[in-house]
Amino acid sequence: MHRLDESLLMSLPPFSLLDRPQVRAILDRATSRRYDIGATVFQEGHDAEQFFLLLDGTIRVVKITADGEQITSLHIPPGQLFGFAKAIGRTTYPATAMVASESVILSWATPLWDTFITEYPGFAQASAKTVGSRLTELNSRIIDMSTQHVEQRVARALSRLVSQSGQRTADGIEIGFPITRQDVSEMTGTTLHTVSRLLSSWEKNGLIKSKRKKITICDPHRLTLLGEG
Amino acid sequence: MHRLDESLLMSLPPFSLLDRPQVRAILDRATSRRYDIGATVFQEGHDAEQFFLLLDGTIRVVKITADGEQITSLHIPPGQLFGFAKAIGRTTYPATAMVASESVILSWATPLWDTFITEYPGFAQASAKTVGSRLTELNSRIIDMSTQHVEQRVARALSRLVSQSGQRTADGIEIGFPITRQDVSEMTGTTLHTVSRLLSSWEKNGLIKSKRKKITICDPHRLTLLGEG
DNA sequence: CAAAGAGTTTGCTCTAGCGCAAAGTTTTGA
DNA sequence: TCAAAACTTTGCGCTAGAGCAAACTCTTTG
Numbered sequence: 001m002h003r004l005d006e007s008l009l010m011s012l013p014p015f016s017l018l019d020r021p022q023v024r025a026i027l028d029r030a031t032s033r034r035y036d037i038g039a040t041v042f043q044e045g046h047d048a049e050q051f052f053l054l055l056d057g058t059i060r061v062v063k064i065t066a067d068g069e070q071i072t073s074l075h076i077p078p079g080q081l082f083g084f085a086k087a088i089g090r091t092t093y094p095a096t097a098m099v100a101s102e103s104v105i106l107s108w109a110t111p112l113w114d115t116f117i118t119e120y121p122g123f124a125q126a127s128a129k130t131v132g133s134r135l136t137e138l139n140s141r142i143i144d145m146s147t148q149h150v151e152q153r154v155a156r157a158l159s160r161l162v163s164q165s166g167q168r169t170a171d172g173i174e175i176g177f178p179i180t181r182q183d184v185s186e187m188t189g190t191t192l193h194t195v196s197r198l199l200s201s202w203e204k205n206g207l208i209k210s211k212r213k214k215i216t217i218c219d220p221h222r223l224t225l226l227g228e229g
Numbered sequence: 230m231h232r233l234d235e236s237l238l239m240s241l242p243p244f245s246l247l248d249r250p251q252v253r254a255i256l257d258r259a260t261s262r263r264y265d266i267g268a269t270v271f272q273e274g275h276d277a278e279q280f281f282l283l284l285d286g287t288i289r290v291v292k293i294t295a296d297g298e299q300i301t302s303l304h305i306p307p308g309q310l311f312g313f314a315k316a317i318g319r320t321t322y323p324a325t326a327m328v329a330s331e332s333v334i335l336s337w338a339t340p341l342w343d344t345f346i347t348e349y350p351g352f353a354q355a356s357a358k359t360v361g362s363r364l365t366e367l368n369s370r371i372i373d374m375s376t377q378h379v380e381q382r383v384a385r386a387l388s389r390l391v392s393q394s395g396q397r398t399a400d401g402i403e404i405g406f407p408i409t410r411q412d413v414s415e416m417t418g419t420t421l422h423t424v425s426r427l428l429s430s431w432e433k434n435g436l437i438k439s440k441r442k443k444i445t446i447c448d449p450h451r452l453t454l455l456g457e458g
Numbered sequence: 459c460a461a462a463g464a465g466t467t468t469g470c471t472c473t474a475g476c477g478c479a480a481a482g483t484t485t486t487g488a
Numbered sequence: 489t490c491a492a493a494a495c496t497t498t499g500c501g502c503t504a505g506a507g508c509a510a511a512c513t514c515t516t517t518g
Contacts (some may be wrong), residue, residue, distance in 0.1 A: 063368065065376050066457065073368055088361025089354060094368070121347075125318060131360055132317030138367040139292065139302055139323070145374040146418025147294050150475070180495065189375025194475060196497060212484060212495060228295065379505070409465065423505060425467060441465060441514060 004032060004106075012079040013130065014053060017122030026116060026123070030106040037178070041083065041097040041105065048085030048093050050107040054078050057103025058165055058177040062186075063095045072186045074137065075100065077164040080130060086113040087127055101177035145189055148229060153188040154198050155227035158208075162217050171209050171216045178213035233261060233335075241308040242359065243282060246351030255345060255352070259335040266407070270312065270326040270334065277314030277322050279336040283307050286332025287394055287406040291415075292324045301415045303366065304329065306393040309359060315342040316356055330406030374418055377458060382417040383427050384456035387437075391446050400438050400445050407442035 006023045009015055015023045032055070035041065041052065041059065059076040073095055076082045085093055108116075117124045144153050158175070165176035181192040181199065188195070199215070202208045207223060209216045217223055235252045238244055244252045259282075264270065270281065270288065288305040302324055305311045314322055337345075346353045373382050387404070394405035410421040410428065417424070428444070431437045436452060438445045446452055 063372060065372055067376075069376055071372055071375055073371065087357060088364055089358030090361055094361075094365060128316060129318030131364070132319055132323075135317055135360070135364060135367065136323060138364065138371060141371055142302065142367060142374065142418075143292060143294055143300055145371065146300055146415075147296075147298055181497095182495080186375075189371075191476060192496080193477085193498090196495095197475090200497070410467095411465080420506060421466080422468085422507080425465095426505095429467070439466095 058100040172218035174216040287329040401447035403445040
């Protein structure tokens with residue numbers, strides 16, 4: 001394995017408050033690995049032996065409901081820590097992490113978490129921020145679900161995805177990883193049928209374009225308006 | 230103000246990993262205050278100047294939606310820390326905390342958070358647990374909202390409330406603070422009408438008893454079954 | 459003790475969106 | 489190259505539950 005280049009990584013959220021030697025020290029203890037699409041990084045309930053940093057790609061974090069249905073609880077964009085059970089006082093992973101698009105992931109053994117937290121206050125602060133933003137995100141999803149209609153929820157979900165991992169293309173901004181109607185329905189608490197109908201009608205209005213597993217937002221502004229009901 | 234008795238408080242979650250002198254030190258820096266029902270402890274968006282520990286009573290944490298509607302994001306039972314913006318990397322409160330039943334609350338100036346965290350690893354660990362359980366709770370509410378019908382959601386909400394702050398009475402277990410149909414509807418993303426209808430029908434079946442602002446679960450087991458659909 | 463206020467119940471109507479079914483399309487892989 | 493598998497679209501009927509309206513009951517207060 002080649003040595004990781006700290007200068008490229010220093011600007012990532014978890015490291016932004018650290019100086020170069022600190023980042024160097026942390027990276028020197030990391031393992032880097034590439035994962036294919038569909039791979040499982042860790043599974044709900046398993047012992048949290050490692051924590052992770054997504055360098056490139058997308059991770060989908062899913063929970064399985066009592067009756068076997070699967071729902072997507074969040075998407076991790078590159079540059080974020082995930083699977084840090086230690087930070088939330090757990091010893092097992094609370095959800096399953098799957099690779100949504102080919103990813104490069106750094107990992108560390110869980111015991112290092114405490115080391116980093118105590119040795120690098122900047123790291124502690126940054127990871128608190130991450131946890132905080134998850135909390136905020138979940139909260140606003142609950143609000144959405146309790147007050148918004150599905151059209152608005154789907155619009156918002158797409159907006160979020162685009163802002164996390166959108167990529168400019170000729171037609172507009174495209175969601176940076178393969179995503180099915182089913183996926184979107186799992187994120188918004190609806191059915192793939194309804195999502196399909198919505199996307200079709202939006203496509204007719206020129207709001208989006210979509211292929212199989214691909215969604216491109218042509219008019220992000222109008223989409224946002226839709227989401228605000 | 231009289232001196233707080235550390236021996237009574239040592240068993241509370243935030244202190245359970247600390248020894249007596251440590252708890253003593255923390256308590257010596259706390260301010261204790263009683264709040265009447267309906268009072269506001271802090272408001273969303275305001276500078277987080279303090280963090281809190283609920284000794285007795287109940288706190289309702291609410292968020293206001295874009296269109297002015299208010300939704301209850303969680304209830305704090307006695308013994309829990311709340312308003313710890315620092316722990317989630319924020320400088321302002323992310324929600325509003327209102328007093329749901331007459332409460333006694335300890336508070337500390339926010340800068341002390343860092344002091345406690347670094348000086349008392351047990352405190353850091355315990356607060357991570359609290360954050361973690363909030364995360365878990367929100368997550369499972371999202372799952373509920375996306376997969377369960379309102380009858381099941383309401384059943385679960387009542388179960389949660391009862392397990393957090395239930396009090397034995399002659400008829401069964403009663404929710405330990407005044408709560409309206411409207412409140413329940415805000416917790417479950419439905420309307421007070423639907424909640425009222427549900428409670429009425431449950432009352433006919435002998436599952437619950439309810440007065441104005443009071444709900445008593447006569448048959449907790451059957452309620453749980455209902456919640457599992 | 460009246461009168462206002464706060465909370466609850468119930469009836470009725472209407473529709474968003476689910477569930478089911480079936481056919482179309484794209485991709486995979488043998 | 490031809491199935492089979494995976495994904496998507498569309499149609500149709502149906503119901504959970506929202507929205508609205510109105511009456512009822514308990515509580516507070518002047």
